[in-house]
Amino acid sequence: MYLMRSILFLLTASIMLIAAPTRLVGVVLEAGSDRPVADVNILYMSGKKISSTDARGRFDIEVTSENTVLLVKKEGYDSLTVNVSEFPDFLDMVILVSTNVRDLGQSTVIGGENIVEWENVRHVELDKLEDAAGMRFDLTEHLSQMSGISGQKDFSSALFYDGSRAEEVIYHLGRLRVPNMRHLDVGFPGNLSVINPRVLNGIEAHDHYGSGPISQGLAASIQYLPAPVEGEDFGAKLSLGVTLQEIVVEGPFLFWDGFRFAFRRLDEAMLKNMGEKFFTEFKKRDSGSDEVVKSSDPFNLSAYDFFAALSGSDSLGNNWGLHLLYSTDKYIIRQDTSTLMSEVNSIDIIKGSQNYLVLGLDYNSKWGLSWNAGFVRQSLSDTLRDTTGFRANSVAESASFIDGFNFVQTTISVGAEKPFQGHILGSDLSTSLLFEHQIIEREYPDFNAVQKMKESGNILTGASRMRWLSQKQNMVLALGALADFSGHASPIASFDLERKLFSEEKSPWRLFGNAAWRADWTPVYQENDIDGILVKGASAKLGVGYRSKYLDVQTHGFGRYYVNPVLPQPKAYAHYTEQTDVDFAWVYGVQAKAEWKTSHHFSMGTNISSVYGEYELAGDRSLPWQANSRLDMVSHFRFYPRKDSLFSFILSHHAAWHRPLYYYKITPSAIEGGEEVYGTRRVDDIEDFTDLFRTDLRVNLDLPGKRAFFRNVRFYIEANNILANLDVPALRFLGGENARERSVVTQDNDSNHLNGYEIVPFMAKGMGLFVQFGVEGTFSI
Incomplete structure (x- = not known):
């Protein structure tokens, strides 16, 4: 019983x-x-x-x-x-x-x-990008996995999109256009995006005017989507590493729905320690000597950023958000020119600073109308010096001086988007409008005085979008125009098609492609003045993809044509007038992307592209395109030893093969017959190329839990370029020292700088093996 x-x-x-x-x-x-x-x-x-x-x-x-x-x-x-x-x-x-x-x-x-x-498919959540790559310090590590990204500029956060140049890729924080902001862009691990990946929910790439922001430049828009601020509970994420320390705090805030605050700083001492042996010293090696290399104290660095966001809403369903981003960097880069291990002869080859300020406001009405306003200011300053004194009859301080500048660009913008309930030819309708006021200022030394240049531009961009959606295909047509208040104008248009292959309703195969006519407002330097012009071009792509629950594979070909391209600008003498006449430019290439999504034990992702293009110059001459690369490949492999393993191992490899280099023939400014004659420059390519081969290894130990305010913690160790010292020619693609363009130096055959000289890349040692480790924790109240 x-x-x-x-x-x-x-x-x-x-x-x-x-x-x-x-x-x-x-x-x-x-x-x-x-x-x-x-x-x-x-x-x-x-x-x-x-x-x-x-x-x-x-x-x-x-x-x-x-x-x-x-x-x-x-x-x-x-x-x-x-x-x-x-x-x-x-x-x-x-x-x-x-x-x-x-x-x-x-x-x-x-x-x-x-x-x-x-x-x-253009929207990628950040946790999906982490499937194969693991959480990386630099946001570029995530972006390089996305379809369309056809390479990364050597030792920089600048990315190419379907063969475009890096400066043609436009970045947006929410709906607000922002510069490609990056810390310490001097070619070593301190170079990371100012946009903190921990405050983002996802990333979208828009390569046609039918989706995303309409200010897409000549290539595409990379749109960072801030994570929503819910404000239900107080929470914090803390990361303490040898090079990077950061904190993210969020929670409810007064009469607003919630707030989020993030702060990051780069550790100067550790960055100097890593950079000293791998980036500024020449190869002071002697197999028969045990002599210790004397420290050259190559860096003075300071870098931090903070991000703040507030969100609010009302009982009617309207909501709004306010975000603020500020970053500041100061740096001095010294080059040891001595070849003796016991001696140091350091030159301050780069001395500069950069500051970014972004303030944005978004408002979304219950009735569909959304608008945004923003204020963006970037301030850049650099002084470049040669490793030797090239100016004859000059004092020591001036003999090695190449060029210097202060550059400030301020943008004030207002934009609006509105979907409509009506239809034209069966399509859904929406429209976007954007007004930008830009102020550009540049100061530089010339004629024994500080010269000042200033230009302002008012740019209006608008587009209407028509979308046809069916079970079989998705088509978007966008028609609009871009104009400034100085009389320059150009149409903009795009057509995007995505079509399922075969007859199955849920077929994993799809055909995709688009074509666009593009325009963008760009400042150019002419005769001691800044002029705003509209650069124009066309783009097209066509590809096929397969997408299932665990496997995502796609490949496409692309091409670009530029009507009036701006030639590559040097680090020094950018204000000099370019004497080379360019007729047009073209580029084509292919890309393939494969992603095996997270399974219990293994996941991987790879992105491969090949790009070739030319500037067609007057006189039947040509110049290699900046984004050229015989092969650019980024691969990530993530391994879990067991289904319930706390450990994960991430192996990453990056190869960029055969990128072009340029030099410039300089005719300096002079006073002739009592009149000021402004300097000129002429670009040409060097019969040499740069390569990048790098293999990284990262190990994560994740300890999940929900006790008290504790949520999870991660211990990590990351070894970058682990095969830097691999001296086997057949295995060079796995890693190496990766010499790269650190700065510029002069080259003068007759030792008379007054009648002209050349500015050539200063090729220094690349990234060697370096190790970072630390701990990340998430807490909630």
């Missing part, structure tokens, strides 16, 4: 446990913008309504079981089915819904309705 009662009790308890409701807490966000969406209905599949999201997009509901399938619906958005059991944390759910007017995400077939299913 006792046994029967026990069995009955256990059965009753089990039934009660199974029947107990499951609590779900989370937020509904708009895919692509991460804006909270209010008044979203959450229903059972039967159609019975459970609840709706509040003004901040939040919901707190109870459902019958953890295996419940929900229906998420709101007018103006594609309906979505949600399988609750697929979420790892029921108290921190994030549901993305997609507007049915813009191509921002995925939808699904609901209740027999013929709703189309498309996924925005």
